[in-house]
Amino acid sequence: MSRFEIHSQLLQDCHRLGQLRLCHVLLHKNAAVPWLILVPETAPTGDLLDLPDQVRNMAMDEAAIAARFLKTEFAVSKINFAAIGNIVSQLHLHVVGRRATDPCWPAPVWGNLVDADGYSSARIAILTSTLTQNHLLKTF
Amino acid sequence: MSRFEIHSQLLQDCHRLGQLRLCHVLLHKNAAVPWLILVPETAPTGDLLDLPDQVRNMAMDEAAIAARFLKTEFAVSKINFAAIGNIVSQLHLHVVGRRATDPCWPAPVWGNLVDADGYSSARIAILTSTLTQNHLLKTF
Numbered sequence: 697m698s699r700f701e702i703h704s705q706l707l708q709d710c711h712r713l714g715q716l717r718l719c720h721v722l723l724h725k726n727a728a729v730p731w732l733i734l735v736p737e738t739a740p741t742g743d744l745l746d747l748p749d750q751v752r753n754m755a756m757d758e759a760a761i762a763a764r765f766l767k768t769e770f771a772v773s774k775i776n777f778a779a780i781g782n783i784v785s786q787l788h789l790h791v792v793g794r795r796a797t798d799p800c801w802p803a804p805v806w807g808n809l810v811d812a813d814g815y816s817s818a819r820i821a822i823l824t825s826t827l828t829q830n831h832l833l834k835t836f
Numbered sequence: 837m838s839r840f841e842i843h844s845q846l847l848q849d850c851h852r853l854g855q856l857r858l859c860h861v862l863l864h865k866n867a868a869v870p871w872l873i874l875v876p877e878t879a880p881t882g883d884l885l886d887l888p889d890q891v892r893n894m895a896m897d898e899a900a901i902a903a904r905f906l907k908t909e910f911a912v913s914k915i916n917f918a919a920i921g922n923i924v925s926q927l928h929l930h931v932v933g934r935r936a937t938d939p940c941w942p943a944p945v946w947g948n949l950v951d952a953d954g955y956s957s958a959r960i961a962i963l964t965s966t967l968t969q970n971h972l973l974k975t976f
Contacts, residue, residue: 743915745896745903745931752900753893756885760892763885775883778918782934782942791885794922802922804946 700737703786709733711815713824716758716831718751719789723823728812729805730770730793732762735786742787744779759789761831766793769823776804840877843926849873851955853964856898856971858891859929863963868952869945870910870933872902875926882927884919899929901971906933909963916944 702712702720710722710733718738724731736755738747747755763775772793779789792805799810815823842852842860850862850873858878864871876895878887887895903915912933919929932945939950955963 743903744917745900745915749893749897749900752896753889756892756896757889760885760889763883774922775885776918776920776922777884778916778920778944780916780918780944782914782916782944804918804920804922804944806944806946807948 702735703784703788705784706733706735706786706788711820713820713827716761718754719758721762721827723815723820725814726809726812727815728810729795729798729800730766730772731805732766732791734759734762734789734791736789738787741781741785743781744787744789747787755789759791762791765827765830766791769826778804778806780806842875843924843928845924846873846875846926846928851960853960853967856901858894859898861902861967863955863960865954866949866952867955868950869935869938869940870906870912871945872906872931874898874902874929874931876929878927881921881925883921884927884929887927895929899931902931905967905970906931909966918944918946920946 706722710724713721713723715721719734719736722733724733738751744752759777766772766775770793772795774794776792776794781787794801800808846862850864853861853863859874859876862873862875864873878891884892899917906912906915910933912935914934916932916934921927934941940948
């Protein structure tokens with residue numbers, strides 16, 4: 697079996713934080729909203745709702761971990777969750793922390809993201825460390 | 837316990853097709869894309885990823901039923917799935933059938949829906965009947 701590869705567009709848009717049991721965890725570089733993208737190591741394309749139940753439930757468990765992580769680390773009260781994939785067909789799950797004061801609110805982030813600063817290397821290191829300590833993550 | 841009520845904005849935007857074990861099934865009135873909205877009979881607000889695992893898995897099972905239904909009845913090849921809730925806070929799940937030829941493609945439908953005709957009463961009756969026959973749905 698060939699090595700799993702994350703789509704180049706996702707790698708271009710995101711920092712890699714690490715890996716849960718099923719999913720790779722990416723952090724969108726745009727810090728306007730805290731935005732994690734989970735890429736399950738499953739068949740390279742397809743819909744979340746086409747996955748076998750057990751795999752889908754595992755992906756959703758990990759999305760819930762990502763959601764709790766965002767709520768804790770970024771003090772957001774609301775999570776937007778989506779599996780879209782109209783442009784990047786590789787299955788990936790959006791877990792987006794939202795606040796009524798963020799620059800995209802109340803629109804969804806897709807297609808409405810505004811320019812914003814990125815994360816500092818120090819911030820990324822702290823986020824990776826926290827995620828690793830709490831969720832037995834493999835890091836890169 | 838008071839009777840469960842679906843948010844008035846969802847009722848205004850959608851036809852009610854019926855009820856699965858956990859979720860009410862609504863069909864968005866705009867037929868530009870085939871778009872089901874599932875409203876789980878859970879706590880009235882909150883995030884999909886905050887639900888207890890078992891309830892979340894049940895909601896996702898029903899979303900997968902909705903996705904298969906759309907793929908069969910509307911011959912779409914792709915499903916966009918999301919739980920957003922920035923405007924209507926009642927938990928509801930979007931299951932949207934997409935085609936590369938639909939008028940919103942490749943943008944997500946949220947915020948990008950174009951004006952389009954609605955469904956005929958006859959079409960709604962057929963969809964309701966099919967969903968009922970195949971999925972032990974309670975109808976209204």
